[in-house]
Amino acid sequence: MRRFKNTDFLVVLFILGLLFAFRMILTIQGSVPFNADEAVVGLMARHILEGERPIFFYGQAYMGSLDAFLIAAGFRIFGDSVMSIRVIQSLLYLFAAVMCFTVAKKALGEKSALFGLGLLAFGGVTLVLYTSATLGGYNEALLFGAAQMVMAVNMSQTHNPSRKMWLIFGIFAGAGFWANALTLVFTIPILLEFLFRAVKEKQFQRRFSYSIWLLFGAGFGALPWLFALVKSGWWPLLSELTGSAVAVEGGSFVTRLGLHLLNFVLFGLPVILGVRAPWSADWFALAAAPFLTLIWGLIGRWAIQNTKVEGARGFFYKTSLGTFSLLILLFLLTSFGADPSGRYFLPLIVLGSLWAGDWLSSGPLPLRLKILAYVLIIGVNIYGVFWATRPDRPGLTTQFYAPTIVDHSYDQELIHFLEQTGETRGYSTYWIAYPAVYHSQEKIILSPRLPYHLDLRYTPRDDRIPAYTDLVSRSSKPPVLVIQPNELLENRIRERLSALAIRWQEERIGDYLIFYQLSRKVDPADFGFPFP
Numbered sequence: 001m002r003r004f005k006n007t008d009f010l011v012v013l014f015i016l017g018l019l020f021a022f023r024m025i026l027t028i029q030g031s032v033p034f035n036a037d038e039a040v041v042g043l044m045a046r047h048i049l050e051g052e053r054p055i056f057f058y059g060q061a062y063m064g065s066l067d068a069f070l071i072a073a074g075f076r077i078f079g080d081s082v083m084s085i086r087v088i089q090s091l092l093y094l095f096a097a098v099m100c101f102t103v104a105k106k107a108l109g110e111k112s113a114l115f116g117l118g119l120l121a122f123g124g125v126t127l128v129l130y131t132s133a134t135l136g137g138y139n140e141a142l143l144f145g146a147a148q149m150v151m152a153v154n155m156s157q158t159h160n161p162s163r164k165m166w167l168i169f170g171i172f173a174g175a176g177f178w179a180n181a182l183t184l185v186f187t188i189p190i191l192l193e194f195l196f197r198a199v200k201e202k203q204f205q206r207r208f209s210y211s212i213w214l215l216f217g218a219g220f221g222a223l224p225w226l227f228a229l230v231k232s233g234w235w236p237l238l239s240e241l242t243g244s245a246v247a248v249e250g251g252s253f254v255t256r257l258g259l260h261l262l263n264f265v266l267f268g269l270p271v272i273l274g275v276r277a278p279w280s281a282d283w284f285a286l287a288a289a290p291f292l293t294l295i296w297g298l299i300g301r302w303a304i305q306n307t308k309v310e311g312a313r314g315f316f317y318k319t320s321l322g323t324f325s326l327l328i329l330l331f332l333l334t335s336f337g338a339d340p341s342g343r344y345f346l347p348l349i350v351l352g353s354l355w356a357g358d359w360l361s362s363g364p365l366p367l368r369l370k371i372l373a374y375v376l377i378i379g380v381n382i383y384g385v386f387w388a389t390r391p392d393r394p395g396l397t398t399q400f401y402a403p404t405i406v407d408h409s410y411d412q413e414l415i416h417f418l419e420q421t422g423e424t425r426g427y428s429t430y431w432i433a434y435p436a437v438y439h440s441q442e443k444i445i446l447s448p449r450l451p452y453h454l455d456l457r458y459t460p461r462d463d464r465i466p467a468y469t470d471l472v473s474r475s476s477k478p479p480v481l482v483i484q485p486n487e488l489l490e491n492r493i494r495e496r497l498s499a500l501a502i503r504w505q506e507e508r509i510g511d512y513l514i515f516y517q518l519s520r521k522v523d524p525a526d527f528g529f530p531f532p
Contacts, residue, residue: 008110012101012117018120020090020096023132027086031389032396033408034082035449039434040464041134043074043442044068053264057136057466061232064178064224065327067137074353080441085134092129092139097121099146101356102429106153108358116357119377124274125384126342129396137180138343142350144176145186147269149319152190156270156315164211170217177218178225185330185347192260193315233270235471246281259335265327267340272296272349274380277388278342279400284387285380292380295373299352302359320351341400404431406484411509413495415440418480423516427471427524430462432512437484447472449524450483456492458529478518484511496527 003158026032040058045068045271048054057063074088075081075119098119101178123131130138151169155161176183204325251259270276273292275285283289327347332339336344356377360370387398394405415436418424424444428436433446447469451458463469472479493515503519 008078008114009498011114014122015114016094018096020094022121023086023090023093023128024391026081026128026385026396027130028390028449030395030409032086032129032435033085033381034435035133035398035408037135038082038085038133038433039438041068041071041136041435042080042438043465045071045085046438046442048072048078049075051159055228059110059461060136061228064177066140066175067134070140071134075448081479084473086132088158089134089139091134091523092143093516096131096139096143096146097144099150100350102319103146103153103316104354104357106150107312108354109361112354112356112358112361115360115374116354116469118374119267119353119356119381119419122378123349123353123380124279124381125388126274127346127381128280128440129386129388129398130343130346132396133344135398138182138346141176141180141182142171142346143177143255144315145183145347146185146350147172148176148186148190149316152194152319155194155310156309157312163213166210166213167217170214171216171221172220173214174223176221178222181346182344185323185327186319188326189319192322193319213282218338219316243335256337257332260332263333263337268331268342268345270341271342272345272352272375273340274349274384279394279397279405281447284384290378291376296356298363298365299359300355302363303355306358317355320355323347323351335387341398343398355400357531400430403484403486404452407511408430410512411435411439414482414509414512415444417507417514418444418482418516421480421516422477423480424475424515426482428482429484432482432484433468434464445471446480450481451489451529452484454486454488455524456488456529473523478521481515483513483515485513492529500526 007117012213044052045056047068048065057066064436070092071085071088074084078087080082101113101117104116110115120127124155131142140145141191141355143208146351148169151165151172155165155169158165173183190469201527218400267276267281270283270289271278273289273296275283275289277284277291281400285292291392303317303321306313308314309317310463327344331344335463338406356374358373363370365373385396397405399405416503418426418436419440426446427449428446429452430448430450436444445468448462449469481493483493490513497515497518500522502522503517505517507514507516
């Protein structure tokens with residue numbers, strides 16, 4: 001392979017610069033709302049700097065705390081702010097894009113890699129959203145997944161991969177598994193392909209004589225997860241990994257399978273194609289959908305055809321198709337299929353971008369048609385982002401359940417009001433509590449023990465930092481109650497306060513309704529919510 005030209009290097013730097021700058025502009029404009037999940041990660045990072053060492057994302061045991069540790073480092077360098085969180089996320093995605101470019105360059109060629117990098121830089125609304133805001137580890141999943149593919153392509157070109165190669169691959173696999181188990185959709189197909197090759201060539205012992213180093217590397221990378229396994233047992237971790245956090249479905253396995261398939265076809269595919277935002281059922285590029293379906297169909301056909309090619313190209317397409325197949329299978333068979341929000345499809349979108357780059361570079365269609373296809377894909381991607389950031393829309397939000405979407409532009413006004421009235425301890429909903437705690441530098445402590453569901457259901461998992469709840473319950477002063485628009489919840493609180501002969505005052509600030517200056521203490525259990 002010829003030496004990488006200086007002009008190509010400058011093009012790569014330019015594209016990566018656009019990738020980073022685009023995300024910073026969206027953050028500065030407030031186009032990516034800061035939500036409760038991000039606030040939890042930010043609070044974790046703050047607590048890490050104070051000496052805490054969490055293994056997992058608060059309240060979850062299937063996503064490691066690596067993201068919070070990286071953000072803590074960002075806080076140390078750039079200061080404690082939402083911008084610092086977004087800078088770290090953008091850098092993580094930038095490094096993931098570099099890894100994707102590297103694997104595409106090694107397996108498909110420089111031109112294909114450049115086209116693919118362009119699609120990664122100007123990705124659709126789902127890719128931009130989940131690589132700008134953090135939910136705890138999705139950028140890390142892409143980064144470690146791409147790093148494994150780089151190592152795997154290098155190993156595929158070596159007749160007998162060295163101990164060092166297996167060790168490094170194992171470290172990437174283990175660390176990725178701890179950071180976010182989604183990386184398994186990269187790891188498993190790669191290992192199966194190496195196993196298949198070893199069996200086919202009847203050189204199992206020779207080719208895997210150093211594979212013990214894979215286990216050492218994986219164990220080292222996943223050391224925090226293994227520590228948690230010893231501490232808490234295997235069942236809690238296994239149940240989390242298989243989707244217990246989103247297991248809210250009833251019915252038989254066949255019924256759930258059918259619903260998951262429906263979710264994938266009606267909601268998942270439009271997200272992958274880039275014509276639907278994760279939080280909306282609307283297709284914002286309906287006219288382009290048939291053309292995009294045709295284009296991605298041709299790209300998929302191209303990918304399948306290339307699995308028959310020898311060398312790095314064939315290896316890349318076999319393993320990436322394995323990733324596609326495994327992820328879709330897991331979506332259909334596990335409880336994650338009840339959540340078609342789009343975040344689980346990120347590996348498909350990223351690998352599909354590399355396929356598209358190769359198809360645009362080396363595919364059989366005339367150059368004019370491929371240019372039109374490239375322009376259409378990027379055009380729809382950019383349009384989707386601007387469609388989502390219109391003033392009448394909630395922005396690029398990770399919240400796909402309408403009742404949870406809150407206008408956070410009033411957060412500072414809310415905090416100022418609570419500080420002025422001395423109402424620094426109270427109860428709220430998950431989507432209000434943690435952003436308020438984060439923005440107030442933990443001067444305001446709100447426990448998320450109030451329901452946000454319209455039918456007043458409550459999920460105990462929302463209480464991700466029990467220490468805050470303990471602080472509120474032990475406070476000698478009556479709590480403040482802060483809720484979002486929910487007529488049933490408003491009426492329930494008023495009825496129960498009146499029934500308990502409690503006096504109070506009310507204030508509305510933006511989306512927030514505040515019950516304050518209660519005449520005596522009250523507990524969320526007093527409101528008769530159906531706590532599990």
